[in-house]
Amino acid sequence: MGNLIKYEFRKTMALKGIILVITAIFEAMFLIGIGADDEDMIGLSVGLLTLATFFGVLIIGVFGIYTLSKDLNTKRSYMLFMTPHSSYSILGAKLIENATSIFLGGLFFILLAVVDFTTLAAHYGEVDEFFRLLRMFFNINIETSDWIVMGLETLSSWTYVVVVGFFAVIVCASLLNGRKFNGLISFLIFIFICIIFGKIHHAFLEGIFGDILTYSFEAVMFSIFYYIMLSCIMYVISAWIMDNKLSV
Amino acid sequence: MLESIQITKKFVGKTAVDGISMRLEQGHIYALLGPNGSGKTTWMKMVSGLIKPTSGEIRYNGNLIGIGTRKEIAYMSTEPYFYNWMTVENVGKYYQDFFDDFSMDRYNLMIQNMDLTGKLKVKSLSSGMMAKLKVAVTMARDAKIYLLDEPLNGIDLLARDAVMNMILQAASNDKTLIISSHLVEELETVVDKAIFIKESHLAGVYDVEALRVYDNISLADKYREVFSNVSMGGVR
Amino acid sequence: MQYDSKLPIYLQVINAIKMDIINERIKCGQKLPSNRELAVTYTINPNTAARVYQELEREGVCFTRRGMGTFVTEDETIIKDIRTQMADEAIVEFLKKINELGISVEEAVNMIRQREE
Numbered sequence: 001m002g003n004l005i006k007y008e009f010r011k012t013m014a015l016k017g018i019i020l021v022i023t024a025i026f027e028a029m030f031l032i033g034i035g036a037d038d039e040d041m042i043g044l045s046v047g048l049l050t051l052a053t054f055f056g057v058l059i060i061g062v063f064g065i066y067t068l069s070k071d072l073n074t075k076r077s078y079m080l081f082m083t084p085h086s087s088y089s090i091l092g093a094k095l096i097e098n099a100t101s102i103f104l105g106g107l108f109f110i111l112l113a114v115v116d117f118t119t120l121a122a123h124y125g126e127v128d129e130f131f132r133l134l135r136m137f138f139n140i141n142i143e144t145s146d147w148i149v150m151g152l153e154t155l156s157s158w159t160y161v162v163v164v165g166f167f168a169v170i171v172c173a174s175l176l177n178g179r180k181f182n183g184l185i186s187f188l189i190f191i192f193i194c195i196i197f198g199k200i201h202h203a204f205l206e207g208i209f210g211d212i213l214t215y216s217f218e219a220v221m222f223s224i225f226y227y228i229m230l231s232c233i234m235y236v237i238s239a240w241i242m243d244n245k246l247s248v
Numbered sequence: 249m250l251e252s253i254q255i256t257k258k259f260v261g262k263t264a265v266d267g268i269s270m271r272l273e274q275g276h277i278y279a280l281l282g283p284n285g286s287g288k289t290t291w292m293k294m295v296s297g298l299i300k301p302t303s304g305e306i307r308y309n310g311n312l313i314g315i316g317t318r319k320e321i322a323y324m325s326t327e328p329y330f331y332n333w334m335t336v337e338n339v340g341k342y343y344q345d346f347f348d349d350f351s352m353d354r355y356n357l358m359i360q361n362m363d364l365t366g367k368l369k370v371k372s373l374s375s376g377m378m379a380k381l382k383v384a385v386t387m388a389r390d391a392k393i394y395l396l397d398e399p400l401n402g403i404d405l406l407a408r409d410a411v412m413n414m415i416l417q418a419a420s421n422d423k424t425l426i427i428s429s430h431l432v433e434e435l436e437t438v439v440d441k442a443i444f445i446k447e448s449h450l451a452g453v454y455d456v457e458a459l460r461v462y463d464n465i466s467l468a469d470k471y472r473e474v475f476s477n478v479s480m481g482g483v484r
Numbered sequence: 485m486q487y488d489s490k491l492p493i494y495l496q497v498i499n500a501i502k503m504d505i506i507n508e509r510i511k512c513g514q515k516l517p518s519n520r521e522l523a524v525t526y527t528i529n530p531n532t533a534a535r536v537y538q539e540l541e542r543e544g545v546c547f548t549r550r551g552m553g554t555f556v557t558e559d560e561t562i563i564k565d566i567r568t569q570m571a572d573e574a575i576v577e578f579l580k581k582i583n584e585l586g587i588s589v590e591e592a593v594n595m596i597r598q599r600e601e
Binding site for chain 3 (some may be wrong): 252273277352393409412413416417419420433436437438439440456460461464466467468469
């Protein structure tokens with residue numbers, strides 16, 4: 001299993017390198033902007049960094065699904081399926097790689113943001129003011145534990161989305177082997193499942209907690225549980241299909 | 249012993265392998281012969297567990313083909329299948345990471361004899377070099393069954409000799425080698441058994457030397473007899 | 485080595501080895517390659533290689549020392565015998581062809597003499 005995970009990381013290395021380089025360029029712009037007191041440059045670079053954060057994490061997830069698709073539908077598939085590993089390990093390694101990458105990627109961007117905002121505030125000598133503004137902006141006093149739970153919810157929901165993506169790709173590769181519109185059908189299955197389980201999720205939240213718009217610790221915990229449960233179920237079904245139905 | 253029992257694979261609108269039953273014993277080199285598209289690759293991929301049969305079963309020493317049998321059955325496909333980013337060295341490392349029976353020493357020795365170097369990118373290899381690499385990395389495993397799909401396809405004479413060399417080095421009493429080809433003459437002296445696959449069906453298993461001793465015909469003659477409807481008469 | 489694919493491979497390899505012994509490319513008492521080496525050198529099946537040694541041993545051309553390998557016989561009369569035997573086979577082959585051409589043995593002998601001069 002360790003080796004499988006190792007090679008999954010190797011497959012996504014180039015992409016992560018590209019994201020890192022692009023982020024570094026934006027970060028450099030930001031630092032130059034501060035050095036030159038160029039507010040336009042700072043504004044632009046903060047905007048770009050925000051985009052990089054959003055798309056960086058998104059692309060890592062989507063690329064995981066794309067990698068799986070290549071690993072199922074091209075000659076490259078032999079590399080995985082000639083090894084004496086079950087599909088549970090093969091798929092598990094992919095999931096672990098993806099969840100870890102998303103987590104570390106998210107953490108990286110959060111830390112970068114903290115560092116950048118601190119730099120910004122320190123440069124203009126208004127650290128306290130800055131944090132006061134930040135609190136005002138969010139308009140609430142959120143406990144650290146709440147931040148952690150919300151982070152976990154984001155991570156689990158995103159992992160769940162990736163698992164659904166995996167499932168859609170696997171169903172297409174196994175049951176529609178080699179047919180046309182494989183990619184399109186995968187995408188439709190993906191959207192369909194997301195909508196159905198999304199609706200069920202909402203129904204649960206409304207049924208149990210009433211209002212779904214207000215933040216509540218219990219509701220977030222429930223969501224995490226919901227996403228993890230669904231992820232596990234989809235993972236087991238996907239791996240079973242691979243072990244029993246997939247021909248590469 | 250490898251048993252193929254009424255094995256059938258149907259794809260959309262086409263039956264690739266149709267009810268093939270046979271037993272393959274250890275200590276032999278089998279040629280798997282038939283025109284392109286006759287079902288050789290599909291059969292091999294079912295033995296290696298890459299393709300799931302529609303019906304029938306394949307057993308190795310009594311066990312159904314599955315994750316366990318991959319430890320003892322080595323498969324080499326015609327097409328290159330390595331990751332794009334890999335070098336010759338990475339390919340060896342990959343096999344070492346996943347197969348307990350892989351010998352890095354043997355691999356390095358073969359690579360050296362093949363005039364390949366570890367730092368070469370697999371993307372940049374010519375078809376002859378790629379063929380040598382594929383055979384080297386497969387034969388560096390100490391497997392019980394080797395399935396080599398068209399190992400001589402598209403390579404020059406010298407590369408062929410080198411590849412045959414590697415294959416013969418690995419052959420032994422406790423191993424079964426299965427080599428597919430649509431070019432019979434190349435395998436004539438090397439194999440001792442020949443399996444003919446004709447239009448998804450088994451068309452016979454022959455002892456190659458017995459054909460020469462008792463019937464005074466070559467494997468190529470037998471091939472013509474089985475696959476061609478035109479009588480060759482006295483013309484060779 | 486080029487093979488006649490209609491004739492048994494083991495016989496062709498046996499003849500090649502015998503020829504090497506007669507021409508002293510392989511010496512009396514010399515160690516012969518292992519089964520696998522023979523298979524690789526002649527690009528033949530290992531089972532065919534094993535059969536080659538079995539036959540050579542049966543004819544007394546070589547013998548096996550336990551754990552040491554296969555060796556060419558040191559008995560020179562056997563080597564003389566195989567030389568005579570191979571010459572015999574060549575003559576039989578020759579006569580067969582001559583016969584097919586409708587040439588008598590005397591005629592053939594004359595033709596050979598003429599060619600030699």
